[in-house]
Amino acid sequence: MNIVVIDYGLGNIKSIKNAFEALGVEVILSREKEAILNADGVVLPGVGAFSHGMNNLIEYGLDDIIREYVITDKPLLGICLGMQMMMEESEEFGITKGLGLIKGRVIKIPVHQTKKIKLPHISWNEIKVKSVDWEDTILEDVPKDSNMYFVHTFIAKPYYKDNILSVTEYENVEFCSSVKKDNIYGCQFHPEKSASMGLGIIKNFIKICKKLK
Amino acid sequence: MNKTRIIARVDVKNEYVIKGIHLEGLRKVGDPNEMAKQYFQDGVDEIIFMDAVAAYYDRNSLTHIIERACKDVFVPITVGGGIRKITDIQIALNAGADKTAINTKAVQAPSFIKEASEVFGSQCIVSSIDALKIGPDKWEVYIDNGREPTGLDVIEWAQKVEELGAGEIMLTSIDKEGTKKGFDIELNQRVSEVVSIPIISSGGAGKGKDVANVIDKTDIDAVAIASLFHYKIETVKSLKEFLVNERKIQVRL
Numbered sequence: 001m002n003i004v005v006i007d008y009g010l011g012n013i014k015s016i017k018n019a020f021e022a023l024g025v026e027v028i029l030s031r032e033k034e035a036i037l038n039a040d041g042v043v044l045p046g047v048g049a050f051s052h053g054m055n056n057l058i059e060y061g062l063d064d065i066i067r068e069y070v071i072t073d074k075p076l077l078g079i080c081l082g083m084q085m086m087m088e089e090s091e092e093f094g095i096t097k098g099l100g101l102i103k104g105r106v107i108k109i110p111v112h113q114t115k116k117i118k119l120p121h122i123s124w125n126e127i128k129v130k131s132v133d134w135e136d137t138i139l140e141d142v143p144k145d146s147n148m149y150f151v152h153t154f155i156a157k158p159y160y161k162d163n164i165l166s167v168t169e170y171e172n173v174e175f176c177s178s179v180k181k182d183n184i185y186g187c188q189f190h191p192e193k194s195a196s197m198g199l200g201i202i203k204n205f206i207k208i209c210k211k212l213k
Numbered sequence: 214m215n216k217t218r219i220i221a222r223v224d225v226k227n228e229y230v231i232k233g234i235h236l237e238g239l240r241k242v243g244d245p246n247e248m249a250k251q252y253f254q255d256g257v258d259e260i261i262f263m264d265a266v267a268a269y270y271d272r273n274s275l276t277h278i279i280e281r282a283c284k285d286v287f288v289p290i291t292v293g294g295g296i297r298k299i300t301d302i303q304i305a306l307n308a309g310a311d312k313t314a315i316n317t318k319a320v321q322a323p324s325f326i327k328e329a330s331e332v333f334g335s336q337c338i339v340s341s342i343d344a345l346k347i348g349p350d351k352w353e354v355y356i357d358n359g360r361e362p363t364g365l366d367v368i369e370w371a372q373k374v375e376e377l378g379a380g381e382i383m384l385t386s387i388d389k390e391g392t393k394k395g396f397d398i399e400l401n402q403r404v405s406e407v408v409s410i411p412i413i414s415s416g417g418a419g420k421g422k423d424v425a426n427v428i429d430k431t432d433i434d435a436v437a438i439a440s441l442f443h444y445k446i447e448t449v450k451s452l453k454e455f456l457v458n459e460r461k462i463q464v465r466l
Contacts, residue, residue: 014309018283048334114409116432120336120380122411123434124216124258124465147216147465149258149289151311151336151380170215193289193311195253 003027003209004039006066008056011045011081012192019192019202031060036069041209046081050090050106050154053081054098063099070101075183075209077138080152083179083186087156102181104158111171120153127166127177127189137165138185138204139178146197148177148189155188183212216463217428218435219453220259221252221442222415225275225294226266232443234391236343236359239265242443246281252442253286255449258465260286261314261383261413261437263341264294265358276308283309293341293383294358302329306337314383316341317356320363320370323377330378339413340379342367344400345387352400359387367400368407375408382408383437386416393419393440396427405432413437421447421455428462 005016007029020027027043028035036042044066046053057063070076078086087098090106098106111117124147127139134140150168155175158164165185168177179186185205191198223230223245230248231239242248249260260282264275275292282290292305293314302313319326319340330338343359344352344367352367371382384404386397396417405412411434418424418441427433441447447455456462 012306012309012311014307015283015287015311018309019287022284022287047336052334118409118411118434120410122218122336122381124218151289153335190289193287195256195287199287 002039003041005029005043011047015192033065040213041075044078044082050092051096077205078186106154117171121170122151125168130164130167131161132165138201148194150189216465218258220437221257222261222437222439224263224265245278249282250285257449259289261291279308312337312339314339314341320356326377335378335380338379339381340374341383343385371404371408375410381411383413389417395423398430401433402431425460
């Protein structure tokens with residue numbers, strides 16, 4: 001098994017590495033084209049601003065490498081900003097283009113911010129089934145309404161319902177909390193920080209990588 | 214309904230977890246990695262490690278403790294104490310931390326919060342505010358782990374750090390800290406009225422009821438707990454069960 005976590009200077013990649021290692025899988029932290037294209041599975045992490053993330057990807061030529069990797073149909077897992085960057089564009093600090101792997105945009109959580117309704121959304125929150133069956137996905141066997149750890153102000157809004165793997169509700173706003181398109185997966189929450197339920201998702205991702213190897 | 218986060222606060226000095234009263238008179242209570250692992254297994258939502266003497270001695274020594282903790286703790290980890298440069302934050306994040314808590318340096322140079330949140334994102338930056346009550350409805354900001362008064366008003370400072378880009382506030386009542394006499398409800402409510410970023414309430418939890426009260430009576434988002442867990446008055450699990458079953462408070466079980 002050969003899993004690469006893309007190291008582009010953003011995000012808590014050590015935690016992702018630790019999570020895979022706790023499940024008995026070594027990962028490589030890399031931004032090298034060869035390592036990424038030869039991987040059985042790739043993780044795109046990320047926290048912080050969308051434009052900052054995209055700029056770093058572009059600077060290292062990783063945008064094209066990721067698109068090339070995806071054509072091979074091997075599994076990709078985006079986490080938090082990593083998932084958001086899979087979309088076509090984001091409205092964070094003006095419009096910034098994303099990787100365009102999944103049709104849709106990234107928008108600010110449409111709540112009216114008051115002293116009681118807070119942003120960022122930093123909380124454990126439930127993931128729920130929307131229209132896509134979780135079987136054979138990274139959410140397989142994850143109990144419905146499991147709590148995951150979220151920390152974000154923006155959300156991905158996929159154009160096609162079929163790409164919405166789970167939804168979550170924050171202050172009466174339902175948003176897409178994970179995406180799926182073929183073997184491309186993304187989680188708005190942090191599975192590597194979501195205790196045993198989160199590690200279960202990473203375990204499923206490893207299983208999918210093994211199966212497609 | 215949002216779930217209130219139950220956070221274990223682990224203050225560290227020279228490799229040991231310590232606990233004092235009013236941030237003073239520190240006593241050794243255990244090994245930070247063992248305790249963090251136990252709290253994780255018991256279902257804690259986050260862990261905050263604070264270097265209790267870092268600001269005082271001008272250093273930060275938690276890195277290897279964080280590295281070890283991140284191998285068996287899979288919930289968010291915050292590191293605080295002695296964060297005074299952008300590279301200190303980078304080192305903490307590289308060690309596996311998700312967020313850093315900043316107090317002294319923010320007061321000395323408020324632009325540090327702005328710079329740090331621009332570089333790492335607001336979600337990485339917790340503004341740690343140590344508050345001492347100095348009059349009716351008035352609290353003063355203290356730095357250097359509760360040793361130095363600053364002349365700053367807590368309510369104004371909380372608004373200022375939000376404006377500068379802090380993603381959360383950890384609000385510690387020095388008056389209540391370590392006393393196990395309950396939270397400073399008034400302080401927590403006043404600060405949560407003036408900011409719209411999440412607030413972690415710290416200082417004073419002596420029993421489950423204290424935790425329930427600060428959650429019920431104020432608009433805080435998380436509670437940081439030390440003594441209650443360190444002295445095994447409650448486990449994370451027993452506390453959460455009490456909050457859910459007895460007080461109908463939403464927490465992650």
